[in-house]
Amino acid sequence: MPKTKIETTEETTSSARRGARGANVQHVLDVLRSDGPSSQAAIARRTGLAPATVNNIVQALRADGVADVQWINGREALVQLVPKQGAIVSICAGPESVQGSVFNFAKGTRTNRTRKLLKDDRPGASPEAAIELIRTLAGDAGVAVSDLAGVSIAIQAPIDRVSGSIAPWAANRMPVWRNVPIAQVIKEALGVPVVVDNDANLAALAEWTWGTGRGSDCFLYVTCSGGIGGGLVIDGKIHHGGNGMALEIGHIVIEQTGPVCFCGSRGCLSTLASERSILAALQGSESPKRSLVEVIESAKDGDPACQRVLYEAGRNLGRALANMSKILAPSVVAVGGVLSEAGPLVFDSLHSSIEENNVPAFCPSIKFKRALIADATSLGGVAAIMSELGQGVSELPGWMGAAS
Ligand SMILES: [Zn+2]
Known part of the structure; x- marks a missing residue:
């Protein structure tokens, strides 16, 4: 059954793309991915297509099993993408x-x-x-x-x-x-x-599709756990850059004389805000920890050394995101990973760095949020x-x- 489904879908998609309606079908799919369940009127507004054209496309997608209609309070019908097989x-x-x-x-x-x-x-x-x-x-x-x-x-x-x-x-x-x-x-x-x-x-694509980035045309995501990684989703597509290695946020240099990073630079964000660097910073204190989760728990319990290292991690992350934001002008920036579970212990200093670097002057409507999607x-x-x-x-x- 899945195989039949795949063939049907690929045939529909490829034939639609070959035909004159292909671009319109793709446009409707893009809106449903970006905005989530939407009325046909809303799809027509977002795509600029005639309501009759939208209706035809929606009916074709429903016939293919790619889309379905969800009734809200028995009055408003919302179109949504719903793969049911495979x-x-x-x-x-x-x-x-x-x-x-x-x-x-x-x-x-x-x-x-x-x-x-x-x-x-x-x-x-x-x-x-x-x-x-x-x-x-x-x-x-x-x-x-x-x-x-x-x-x-x-x-x-x-x-x-x-x-x-x-x-x-x-x-x-x-x-x-x-x-x-x-x-x-x-x-x-x-x-x-x-x-x-x-x-x-x-991870950035998931957060854009179902999380805090939904509907954002330029979405910047950073995840901080064992390592630090980033992703940029522009108009629903992952931005890879010329060779695929765009958004290596973990290797933005924050301190020119900082620790040597495995990438060959010094003072990369990864050497200042990753789990390993946070644990290393606590080695000389009375509060050595075995994991970032432990550091966060102790900080929430009032351990000042753990609070300090999280504060510094947030400040350094904020510096990196400030620089990124001035280049990319994202509408939403989301922070995920274990570090984000520290909440205000990290986000307060992150926001301070954003203000200190005057990011709002460059991106007045930018929003910094904690990522929502686990896994x-x-x-x-x-x-x-x-x-x-x-x-x-x-x-x-x-x-x-x-x-x-
Ligand atoms: Zn590096």
């Missing part, structure tokens, strides 16, 4: 583990699996381990691998889009992936549509594949965010 696998590969989920839209279920690396494993879950995990997840969903609608691979490292591999300067983090053209290798092994991207880029990388992978297939999910159903 399964998508979304995995994330990093230096310490490869984890993934299968989203079965026919059954409305999600299954998660993690493969942590054993001590004698080579560092960085290998491409073979990733392929094995995808096969296992397809089995969990009761779907043949060849029937998967698509597979998304998030990599916890920058991807050089020219070579399709991890950027050489970052390859030491996951050496078994060095020089591996990731999308090509996975596609050849599985024979299904594959999207490969940096994990923060995909954003995995969900961003689903959003990316759906965008490739001409599908989408306007409202995030509870089961997609649930672990099992």
